[in-house]
Amino acid sequence: MDIYEISKPSNSIEQCNVFEGKWIPDEIYPWYNASQCPFAGSGFNCMANGRGDRGYTKWRWKPRNCEIPRFSAREILEKLRGKRVVFAGDSLSRTQWESLICMLMIGVDDKRSVYEVNGKKITKQKTFGCTPGSVPRRSPKRVKSTLRLDQLDDISREWIDSDDLIFNSGHWWTPTKLFEM
Known part of the structure; x- marks a missing residue:
């Protein structure tokens, strides 16, 4: 089993096993609307294909002993710049x-x-x-x-x-x- 180092906001590093944890509700999700993204395949756009409930979009993975930093599109884009x-x-x-x-x-x-x-x-x-x-x-x-x-x-x-x-x-x-x- 792989162990990943996750930076905490305080810039300290701790060992984090991202494979042990559970799904928890999170109202900030989803990050995008597949109907508004030209790259999302139409076959995988649940809402546009008639799925009425939205609850399945409101979950995130929470490792047992650590926090995963929140997704930041701008931060990821900066890290991927030129790559x-x-x-x-x-x-x-x-x-x-x-x-x-x-x-x-x-x-x-x-x-x-x-x-x-x-x-x-x-x-x-x-x-x-x-x-x-x-x-x-x-x-x-x-x-x-x-x-x-x-x-x-x-x-x-x-x-x-x-x-x-x-x-x-x-x-x-x-x-x-x-x-x-």
Whole structure:
């Protein structure tokens, strides 16, 4: 289990296990309205898709023995200034990226200044992130191909100069996603 150092407002550092805690109500949430954020996928906009209650938006994570500093879009934007952050993974990574962009936009005065670097609409890029391989000997007949998880495909070159890489693939390795050999 990872232990993270969290700065307290007094600038002292304490050990904080962010994985032990509970969800608590917090009226300051949500940080953004998905209907007003052009980067939020329409399929994940619960309110626009008819969810009537709003209570699910009013919760935050509270670690057991410490406080996590409140989110500040302007502070995060300053820390990320000039840096390249890459999200690599599946649809879960995609929605996390969309949510982060929507949260950061609240710290930007001119929302039109948030756009894709190449001047076109930000799009999904479908890749496997690993190298196709041959079927191992003595594999069941239903196995038609494999993926080499120890070798990334050419798309990984796009991650090389990132300052921060958020990589997610955990959802695909749960027992219900794997088959028995």
